[in-house]
Amino acid sequence: MRDGVPEKPNEMATDLRWPAEGLSRIPDWVYTSEAIYRREIERIFHGFTWNFVALEAELPEPGSFKRSFLGPTPVVVTRDREGVIHVVENRCAHRGAELCRAALGKATELICPYHQWTYDLAGNLAAVPFRRGVQNQGGMPNDFRLEEHGLRKLKVATRGGVVFASFASGMESFEDYVGSEILRDFDATFDGRTLTVLGYYRNTIPANWKMYHENLKDPYHATLLHAFLVNFGLLVAGNKSAMVVDASGRHGTMASAKPPDGPNVDSAAKKEMRAFSANLRLNEPRFLDYVREFDSPWSVTMQTIWPNFIVQRELNTLGVRQIVPRGPHEFLMIWTMFGYEGDSEEMTRHRLRQGNLMGPAGFLGIEDNEAMRFVQQGMDRSRPAQSLVALGGREEGTTEHIITEAAIRSLYRHYRELMDL
Amino acid sequence: MRDGVPEKPNEMATDLRWPAEGLSRIPDWVYTSEAIYRREIERIFHGFTWNFVALEAELPEPGSFKRSFLGPTPVVVTRDREGVIHVVENRCAHRGAELCRAALGKATELICPYHQWTYDLAGNLAAVPFRRGVQNQGGMPNDFRLEEHGLRKLKVATRGGVVFASFASGMESFEDYVGSEILRDFDATFDGRTLTVLGYYRNTIPANWKMYHENLKDPYHATLLHAFLVNFGLLVAGNKSAMVVDASGRHGTMASAKPPDGPNVDSAAKKEMRAFSANLRLNEPRFLDYVREFDSPWSVTMQTIWPNFIVQRELNTLGVRQIVPRGPHEFLMIWTMFGYEGDSEEMTRHRLRQGNLMGPAGFLGIEDNEAMRFVQQGMDRSRPAQSLVALGGREEGTTEHIITEAAIRSLYRHYRELMDL
Amino acid sequence: MRDGVPEKPNEMATDLRWPAEGLSRIPDWVYTSEAIYRREIERIFHGFTWNFVALEAELPEPGSFKRSFLGPTPVVVTRDREGVIHVVENRCAHRGAELCRAALGKATELICPYHQWTYDLAGNLAAVPFRRGVQNQGGMPNDFRLEEHGLRKLKVATRGGVVFASFASGMESFEDYVGSEILRDFDATFDGRTLTVLGYYRNTIPANWKMYHENLKDPYHATLLHAFLVNFGLLVAGNKSAMVVDASGRHGTMASAKPPDGPNVDSAAKKEMRAFSANLRLNEPRFLDYVREFDSPWSVTMQTIWPNFIVQRELNTLGVRQIVPRGPHEFLMIWTMFGYEGDSEEMTRHRLRQGNLMGPAGFLGIEDNEAMRFVQQGMDRSRPAQSLVALGGREEGTTEHIITEAAIRSLYRHYRELMDL
Amino acid sequence: MSDGRASPGLRELRLEIEEFNSAYAAVLDAGKIEEWPHFFTEDAIYRITGRENADAGLPVGLVYCEGMSMLRDRALAIAKTTMFAPRYLLHLMSNVRVLSSSTSGVINATANYALFETLVDEKTILQQVGRYHDRFVRGAAGLLLKERICVYDSLIIDTALVFPV
Amino acid sequence: MSDGRASPGLRELRLEIEEFNSAYAAVLDAGKIEEWPHFFTEDAIYRITGRENADAGLPVGLVYCEGMSMLRDRALAIAKTTMFAPRYLLHLMSNVRVLSSSTSGVINATANYALFETLVDEKTILQQVGRYHDRFVRGAAGLLLKERICVYDSLIIDTALVFPV
Amino acid sequence: MSDGRASPGLRELRLEIEEFNSAYAAVLDAGKIEEWPHFFTEDAIYRITGRENADAGLPVGLVYCEGMSMLRDRALAIAKTTMFAPRYLLHLMSNVRVLSSSTSGVINATANYALFETLVDEKTILQQVGRYHDRFVRGAAGLLLKERICVYDSLIIDTALVFPV
C-alpha cells in the first residue's frame, strides 16, 4: 500500500450494528474492520463457496502446476500423470514452509526446499529423506504414517475449462452453486472451444475486496463514470441491457448489447451525462467492432461469481479476474486474458487491440480502479458513516434497466445472513 | 514511515494510569497508544476546537476551493458565488467517495467522479443523474430529498484572513476560544494587510503530533538545540523573551526580542551552551536583519493554537503550519509561507532568504524535526517509562523567562481533563 | 518488510492452547501472535537472560561507544576512562530522546542533542544546562538530584572478549547461564587471542526470530538444504557430528568435523540427498581448506546462546551474530566478522575468502534466509495449523547424529515453561 | 563481443538515442500526452507488458497500440475522456544499449527505466521498473520509434497505470 | 525539433554537463558540503522547491540562496551548527537535456534525479525525485552553475532535507 | 579540477565504461550469471561491502572473490547449487566518473547504481543503492575489470543478496 492507512476514528467503539434503514444503507465498518475481514475469510473464502483458482489451459500437460490463492491463502493447482487436476494448500506438512515458489511450471512431484519432503502431484507425502535415520540413528518414529501428513487437499470443480476449489466438504455442484441463469452466460463464454492464454495483468487496489463486486453490480456507474463508453457509443442509458442476479443474490451478470447503429443518445439522457461530448471521434473506431461469435443476445457480459471470480466478455476481448484479498484495505487482482484455439492471427490481434479497454491501464479499468480507491479513502478517513444504496428503491434481484442498485442490495442480503450482521 | 515501528513491549498491559507525580511526568503511552490516539480524534479534533483549514488568500475568488484536513479527516474549503467560505467533509453522500482530488482549484460545483452526484459550493446536493430513472425505470425513490443528502457541513470562523473550522456545534467564537492574550500576537501578524501566498512545504515527522506543540511550548530547547540562534545572536538565554499561555492552558506564544546590538552572551550563559562557538561568522549576516513592520515588542513570535495550528513570525519570514495527525507515530506538517500585498520585491526576497531558517530544510527546522524523531523513537523502542517535565518546578502558565517547562504542564493539565486521564 | 503481512485468519480466535501432541507439534501462533511477541520481550529479552551487545574489540579504548540492542530495545555500550564497560538504555532521562545516533564512536560523555543533558560514560547524569536557571529564574527545583536521573543501567558480563548485558538484577554468572558444555566450545573460539573486527553485515529476515534458533538446532536441514556442503564434502549425513544441548534446553552447539579425505558419501545417503550431484567441481577448492587453529575436535561449531546470540566458527571463517527482533514477523541480524590479532595477511584473506559461505550473500546463508522466509509465509498465509517436530521421536537433549529435531524440542520445553504455554 | 558490448561505431547512435529518450521522458513527465505520438512512425507498435508475458512469449499488452491512429486514440482517451486523480510522474532512464544497426536502417536498442508516481498528499512510489526494447528508424527530423515494447519487472501495478511509459 | 530533441551541436555540452553533474553528486554524496559552493558562480541562484510551487509560479524555496555568500553560509551552517542524525546520501542523475545555448554563453539544461537517504539501522528511503532546471556559464575551470532550481515531485519530505540536492 | 571534473581527454573512456556497465547490467539482469566472470581479468578482485566497512577500512565482503576461479565458483554455486526463490533483478547505473587513467593503462572509475528486486507476487523493492569503485584495464576485446568494489549505502540487506551486483 502507499502510506499507512490512518486510524479510523471510533472504529473500535463501533458495535457493528447494521443501520436501521436496512439494505438501503451500508455501514463503513464492513469495508474497514479487521474483525469483519477475519470473519469473511473464515465464513466466505474458507467456507461454502467455489473459488476460482486456474484455467485448465494454464495446466496444459501432466505435471503442469500453478501457484494460486483461495482468498488470501496460497494454494497449488496441479495436473497429475493421469491428467487429473488437484488443488492443495501451499504449505509443507513438516515445518510449514510455503514450498511452491514459481508462478507456473512443470514438475513430477512437489519438493519442499527446506528438508526436501516430497509430495506427489495429488499432495500425498511420498518421501521423507532419511526417514529411517542414518546408521540406525534418528529418523521418523515407527508410528509415522506418510498418508497422515500430506498437503491439505481441497475440493475441485471444473466447467468449460475453468477450475474452482473449496476448503469446504459436502459442497453442492458448481452448477447448483451458480444457478442456471448465471450458468447460461458463463457457458456462452466457455462454449467448449479450447482456451488459449494471451497473458496476465496483476494489480493491487487499495480498497476493500467487496467493492469490486459492487462495482460490477452497479450498472448505474457505467454510463456516468465511463465517458469512453458513452462518447463512443458502447453503452448509453436506454440501450438494451440487464443486471442479472441469481436466486441467492451473490452472483451477477451485467449485460448489455452494443447498439448496432452506433451511439444513439436521446437528448434527455445526454443532459444527464456530463461525460458526453458530441465532438469526440476515434481515429481507429474499428478496434471497438464487435465480431459476433457467442450464442448470446449480449455483446458484453461481466459476470461476478462469488466470492473471487469475474468473467469479462467485453465485445471480443476476454479475460477472467481473480480477487485475492489482503486485509480490509487492499486486494490483489490477477487477470488472465485469453482467446480460443483456432483464432485467426487477425482475431487474436483484434482481441489484443480491444484489450486497451480493460485492465489496470484500460480506458475503463483505470476509472474503476481509481473510483474504488476514492471510496475506500472516504471510508477510511472520514468520520464514521454509511453509504446510500437507494437507487431503484427497495427492488432487489434481476433488473432490465441500469439506473438501480438492486443487485448490490441482493448481495448484502446474502452477505448479512452469512456473516450474522 | 520508515521501518515499521517495533511493538512497544507491555503497551497492552499498560492500564493508562497517570504517574503519581502528576504534571511533572508524562507517561510514554500518550505518545504511543492507538486507543489514546482514537480518543484524541474524537474529543479533540472532532470535538470542541477550532481547527485551521485555510488562508483566505488561498481562495481568492468565487469558486476557489482547497483540499484540507481537520485532524486526519479530509475536508474541502470553498468560496461560493457570494464569496462566502464553506467547509465540508470530503466524502460523497452516495457511496462515500473522497470526491475532491486536487490540492487547489476553481469550480462552479463539486462533482463526485464515481456517479457524478453534484453538490453546490456550500455542500448542498444539487443534482443526482437519472434521479427519475430512464424510460420510467429506476431512479431514486419518490421520498428521496436532495436536502437530506448533502455533504457534511462544518462550522466556520475567520479572522485576519485565516479560516478555521469545527465539527462541533455551539462553538464559542474563535476570539473567546483563543483568548485576548493570544489574540494580541495573532493580530500583530494578521494585521489587516492582505496576505500573499509565497509557497508551500510539506513534510512528515515520525513522531506523535503533540510533540510539535510541546516543542513550541519549550523555550528551553531553543537556546540549547539551536546553535545557529545562539552563535548568530538571535536568541540567547537572558535575552528579553516570554512564554505566553492562555487561561485554558492549551494555546501559547513563544516570544523573543532580537537583541539590538547583536549577540550579547554573558560568560555564565556561554559555559552552559555547548552550542556556542565564538569564532563562527556568517558571510551574509543581513539575511538575519529584522525589518520592523509589526505592532509588537517581539521580533519573533511562534504561536501554537490548539489543536492543529502554528503561526510563525520569525523576524520577517512568515508562515502558518497545519498539523495533520496520521496515527500516534506520525504526523504531516503543511506549511504555507506568506507575505503581504504591497511588499516590495526586495522585501519579498528578504522574507524568502530568511526562509532558510525554517521548514524541513531550515537551519532550525531540521533540528526540531530530528529532535522529535529521536524522542518518539525513545518512546517507541525503550522499556515503558515516562518523561520528566520539572523545569521551573511546579509553575504553570505564562513566564517571562525561558528555563522552564511551565507551558507544557499547562497544556497537559488541559489535556488530562479533556481526555479523562 | 515487503508487502504488508496479510491478516492471519482466525488468529484472534486462537485461544493459545498448545496442541495435545505436546513437543512434537508447534502451533503457528508462536510465530505470528502480537500478544506472544510482547510476552517474549518481557519475559525473555527483558527477563533473566544474558544478551549479546558487543565485542570488546569494538570498544578499543577509553571513550569508545557502540549503539546496540537488547531485544528490540536500543542500548549504548561504553568503555569508561578506567576501561570499564557499561551498558545503558539509549533513552534520555529528560524527555526520552534516543540520544546516541552513531553506530560506533568515541566520546568523553553522552550528550542528548535536544537539551544537552549530559551523562558520563557510566550513564550518570553529570550536567543539566541552566539547572539553576538564569538570573534566578527557572531551572530545576531544589530537590532535583542528578543521581536520581541517570540513564537506565544494565548488568554486564564479559567472557573471552564478548560483552553481554541483562535488564534483570540478580542474574547468575554468564558461565552458569550457559553451562560447561556450551562454554567448552565458546572458549575454543574465544581462546584468549585478541579479536580483530573484519567487518559487518546486516540483514532483515521476514520471519519470526525464534526460527533462527530452530534453524541452528536443526542439523537435519544442513545435509538436505545445503547442496554446497554436500557436493563439496563439508557435511554429509554420516560424518562425525553432534547437536549439543545444555541442561536448560535453550542453548546449543551444532558441531561437525570435516572428513579429512574429502567427500565420502555412502551410496545409501546419496540417494536420500537430491542435492548431491557427483560431477560438480570447484575451481578453487582451497578456499574450503580447514587450517587447524582451535583446541576442538570440531572443524565447524555453530553456537546458539539464548536468546539473541550466535557464534559462527565455520572452518576458519568466524563471526558473531546478534538477533534484533522487530515484531513477530521480522528480525534484524547483525553480523560481526572477526579474526585474531597476529593473523598473517594470508590467514586474514583465507578467512575472508571462506566468508563466501556465510552471511546474507553466502552460499549457505542465502539458503537459510530464504527457507525461513518460506516458513514464515506458510505460517502467516495458510489456514491456522501447527508444524511437525517428530524427527528422532521423543528424544531431547544432546545427540551424536543429525537426523533429529531433539534440540528443537528441548528449546520448546524451556520456552513453554518460561512463557506459561 | 559475445557479451554484446557495443562497438565504438555504435556510440553516436547510443548518444542520439539517449537524447531521444530524454526528450520522450520530458514529454511524458510534463503530462503532454498528446505530443507523445510524435515519437513514433506511422506504422509503429507500442506495447507495455509484464516480464512474465515477455518471457513466455505471450502477446498481451497493458497498452497495445498498432499504428499512429491507435497511439493517437490512446492519447485522446487519456487526455479527454478518462477520469483519474491528478499525479506527478518522473522517469529515470539509463543503460541504453544499441544491439544492432542494420543496413535497412533499423536500429535495435534497449534501455532500463524506473517510473516514479506521486499522488496528492501521498509519498512518491516506485510505480515500475523495466526495460525498453526498441526498434528505431531515422526520419526527416531524427530518430523515430518503429517499435517500443516496455517490459516491466514490477508485475503488480499499483491501482492503475494511467499514462504510457 | 518541436519536441526539443537536442541538435548534435549540443551533444558535447550535454556530455560536459553529465560530467559536471557526476562531480556535483560525488561531492554531495561524500558529505563534502563545504566544497559544494565551488560548483556555482559568484552571483548564482540556488533553490529547492516543490513542483506545486514551481507550477504555480510561487517563489518559495526549502533552500533559497542568492549568491556565493549565501551558498557558503548554508554550507557553514550545515557543517558547523546544525544537529542531525548521521546519514548516507546517494544521487542517481539521468536524462540530461540541453535546451539552449545562447551566444551570451548561457546554457539552459535540465536533468532528472533521485535522492536516496539511509539512516543508521534503517532501510534506505527514496527521499525525493525531481528535476534540475539549470543555467550554466563557462568559467576558467569549466562549467559553473549560474542557477540551479531543484524541483521535486515528492512534495512530502520525510522529516528533514538536511543537505542540498 | 580540484573537485575532480573529468578532463575532456577522459570522455571517450567514460563513454566506453558506460557501455561496459550497460553490458554488465544486461548480463546480470538476464540472470546469465555464468557469463558474469567474462567482465573480469584473470587476477581480478571483486567485493561487495557496506559503506560502514569501506569507510572504516574493514576488508570483509558479502561477496569476496580473488581471481577468476573464485568468480567462476561464485557463478557455479549460484547457478547450480544454491536454493532461492525466483526473482527479477534490474540495475540502474548512472554518474560514471573516470578518476584517472595511468600510463600503466589502469583506469580508475566510479559509478552509482540502484538494484531493484521483484519476487513472485510481491512488489518491487529497492534492494540496494551504492557505488562501484572500479579499476579497468584494456584487454583484447575491450575493457576488463581488474577490480570492482561495490560499496552499498543500504546497510540492511532484505533477506538475501543472491546475485552479484
Ligand code: FES
Ligand atoms: S519444512 Fe518442508 S521439508 Fe521441512
Ligand code: FES
Ligand atoms: S459515490 Fe459519489 S456519486 Fe456515487
Ligand code: FES
Ligand atoms: S530530551 Fe534529552 S535533554 Fe531533553
Ligand SMILES: [Fe+3]
Ligand atoms: Fe466500470
Ligand SMILES: [Fe+3]
Ligand atoms: Fe526549535
Ligand SMILES: [Fe+3]
Ligand atoms: Fe543452514
